[in-house]
Amino acid sequence: MQFGYSETCLAHDPGSRHPETPDRLRAIREGLKKKHGVEYVEAKPCDIDRMAAVHDRDYLESVEEFCADGGGNWDPDTTAVEETWEAVCHSSGLACWAVEAALEGATGRETPFSIGRPPGHHAVFDDAMGFCFVNNVAVAAQHALDSDEYDVERVAIVDWDVHHGNGTQDIFYDREDVFFVSVHEQGLYPGTGDIDETGEGDGTGTTMNVPMPAGTGDREYLAAIEGPVRHALTAYDPDLLLVSAGFDAHRHDPISRVRLSTEAYALLSDRLRTLADDTDAAFAFILEGGYGLDVLADSISIVHETFDGREPIEPDSTCGEKARSVLEDVIDVHGLELELELGE
Known part of the structure; x- marks a missing residue:
């Protein structure tokens, strides 16, 4: 894979x-050291005009000024230093690079993965929260839609971070040109992402939330991707498929109760790659969360290995009753006609 890095x-x-x-990025790079075919690309930073396509300009200028004054606590979770604004610009720039590389034909072993930070999926239109100042995946999706160089009319975003991508949902909630999917832990920060949050206005039906119960594992996540997510996005037929790739749903991550294995990220990547191929969509990854350094590094390494030719190992577990009920409710709320494949 190509990894966008600065x-x-x-x-x-x-x-x-x-x-x-910052040790998150150091751990990722250390984990990739001995892997075959790893390439690092540095991209131009994003300017405020591009960010303002999805964020309030006054808010962005306030963040820039806040950092210039030395930073501090924006809120109890979201902290900046003087250098944060420049990092924000580079993180969004790397996300835009990933989109450009994908749309210019990078695929297979060249599939782009932006590993910028700070992450972005909690940043709403006019505020920072949850470690996030600018919504990198939203900036990148909008860049693809706005650019005259690419014929992009519809973008799909699949967010598998354990926390609901409330910021991405907020930005695109009334839009029909972006279909947002979030598979996350039910009841975890920030408390949004209920099944009945499906969009409004022109965006009615283009938001899908799959709030998984604590204790959910590999089979349940695969059932979500293979079932309602695949069915809805195949019908949507995106030109570009982006993964908001957080790795904090891992069973050894310190701040979640979902129980994914490292192998799950190979399986999820493989299924979404197939979905992108089947819909002829460009495909890219953008880093979100993941706070256990060893498992973050291992999980990104196994995603890379999947694109380098390694075959994922299928789980032998079955889908739990609580997760089955969630998936059936998602199918019902979105009016989908399909039978769940639960590995039984």
């Missing part, structure tokens, strides 16, 4: 006790 993103340092540490 040393500038290490300069955003919220402090040694904060889980969203």
